Amino acid sequence: MSHSNNATEQVLRSSGVDVRKCMRCGKCTATCPAFDEMEYHPHQFVYMVEKGEIEKLAASPSIYKCLSCFACVDRCPRGVEPAKVVEAVRLAVIRQQGQNHMKSDDIPALLDEDMPQQLLVSAMRKYSK
Amino acid sequence: MKFSYYPGCTLKTKGKDLDRYGRLSAEALGFTLEELPDWQCCGAVYPMAKDEIATKLSAVRALVSARDAGEELVTLCSACHNVIKQTNHDMATDADIALRVNNYLGLETPYNGETTVLHYLEVLRDRVGFDKIKAAVKNPLTGRKIAAYYGCLLLRPGKVMQFDDPENPTILENFIRAIGAEPVIWGMRNECCGGYVAAENKAQAEKRSSIVMEDAKKNGADTVITACPLCLYNLAKNGGSDLPVVYFTELLAEALGVK
Ligand code: SF4
Numbered sequence: 001m002s003h004s005n006n007a008t009e010q011v012l013r014s015s016g017v018d019v020r021k022c023m024r025c026g027k028c029t030a031t032c033p034a035f036d037e038m039e040y041h042p043h044q045f046v047y048m049v050e051k052g053e054i055e056k057l058a059a060s061p062s063i064y065k066c067l068s069c070f071a072c073v074d075r076c077p078r079g080v081e082p083a084k085v086v087e088a089v090r091l092a093v094i095r096q097q098g099q100n101h102m103k104s105d106d107i108p109a110l111l112d113e114d115m116p117q118q119l120l121v122s123a124m125r126k127y128s129k
Numbered sequence: 130m131k132f133s134y135y136p137g138c139t140l141k142t143k144g145k146d147l148d149r150y151g152r153l154s155a156e157a158l159g160f161t162l163e164e165l166p167d168w169q170c171c172g173a174v175y176p177m178a179k180d181e182i183a184t185k186l187s188a189v190r191a192l193v194s195a196r197d198a199g200e201e202l203v204t205l206c207s208a209c210h211n212v213i214k215q216t217n218h219d220m221a222t223d224a225d226i227a228l229r230v231n232n233y234l235g236l237e238t239p240y241n242g243e244t245t246v247l248h249y250l251e252v253l254r255d256r257v258g259f260d261k262i263k264a265a266v267k268n269p270l271t272g273r274k275i276a277a278y279y280g281c282l283l284l285r286p287g288k289v290m291q292f293d294d295p296e297n298p299t300i301l302e303n304f305i306r307a308i309g310a311e312p313v314i315w316g317m318r319n320e321c322c323g324g325y326v327a328a329e330n331k332a333q334a335e336k337r338s339s340i341v342m343e344d345a346k347k348n349g350a351d352t353v354i355t356a357c358p359l360c361l362y363n364l365a366k367n368g369g370s371d372l373p374v375v376y377f378t379e380l381l382a383e384a385l386g387v388k
């Protein structure tokens with residue numbers, strides 16, 4: 001992602017989100033259960049993508065903190081769907097060679113006897129390509 | 130009544146009780162869940178990106194099997210349900226995704242979201258009816274105070290899932306009444322437990338799930354029910370509470386006398 005314009009275009013296309021609809025009310029961030037964990041919050045993702053500041057987002061651990069709970073999607077009064085922006089930035093990162101956030105070799109250390117498959121399948125889907 | 134049924138990988142392993150009690154109860158209530166012959170794991174999270182095609186294929190294959198069998202498709206795991214329902218919505222409403230998926234699959238008859246996807250709870254509400262369930266109950270769970278945990282995936286995104294009012298749902302509470310118990314109404318029932326990060330960020334998962342469990346306890350619940358193996362794992366393991374967390378199908382089977 002050396003060219004910021006291309007990266008922005010890619011995130012906009014991949015997310016399908018119209019970031020210009022955002023009125024910066026902050027409702028998405030107020031309802032986000034991952035708020036405390038995030039350096040950049042859902043409304044900042046939307047705003048920073050609009051301004052083309054993808055590199056900062058791509059370098060931030062915030063992209064791995066989203067819980068895919070769709071609370072911001074449902075509660076945004078303008079139908080912006082911030083979670084889709086977070087996911088598109090994360091995908092732009094992990095689709096690059098060598099950028100997987102989790103590898104299958106990491107899994108055995110995380111296992112416990114009650115852990116459902118669902119958790120491992122979803123972690124691999126969200127964090128690696 | 131017969132339905133195509135997509136159990137999902139977790140219901141074949143750690144989540145066996147959700148499946149087993151669901152099937153036993155279905156037979157007791159007069160409907161059959163016919164497992165799809167050739168299903169594959171749905172991937173557990175809906176791929177939100179417009180340019181993710183390969184990750185949507187297993188959900189579409191399940192939808193196509195059900196269509197070809199001429200049946201509605203029933204799911205039980207909240208996560209499978211969310212993935213399959215949202216993918217079906219894409220196939221019906223996003224022409225670009227539908228075209229690319231259809232090109233890839235090369236089906237005889239292209240698929241465009243024709244299958245009706247139902248969660249097991251919707252079968253109970255809309256196909257069987259809670260009145261009939263109430264009449265079929267042999268051991269009413271009288272005196273039990275049960276907190277229904279919806280989590281996120283059954284309800285959201287509301288306009289796609291169309292399962293219930295996402296901010297003020299009633300389906301699980303009506304289910305609880307039908308089996309003779311009393312539903313507890315509590316604020317955290319549709320807020321996320323942080324299950325998805327339980328593998329890599331246990332501290333975050335512990336924090337979120339403790340908030341959920343404390344709220345259930347504070348409101349007088351003796352049991353928490355869920356339809357999601359990940360919610361169950363996370364709340365029971367990381368919620369720091371002595372309240373039991375069980376699958377709704379287990380209580381249904383108990384009430385119907387088939388447990
Ligand atoms: S809730 Fe919607 S409109 Fe408000 S800040 Fe978030 S994205 Fe923008």
Ligand code: SF4
Nearest residue numbers: 032066067069070072
């Ligand atoms: S989907 Fe992600 S960003 Fe949106 S509210 Fe949930 S955790 Fe926050």
Ligand code: SF4
Nearest residue numbers: 137138139173208209
């Ligand atoms: S959500 Fe789960 S349990 Fe359900 S099939 Fe898909 S991955 Fe496996």
Ligand code: SF4
Nearest residue numbers: 280281282322324360
């Ligand atoms: S596991 Fe937690 S994260 Fe998932 S639906 Fe259940 S509530 Fe939300």
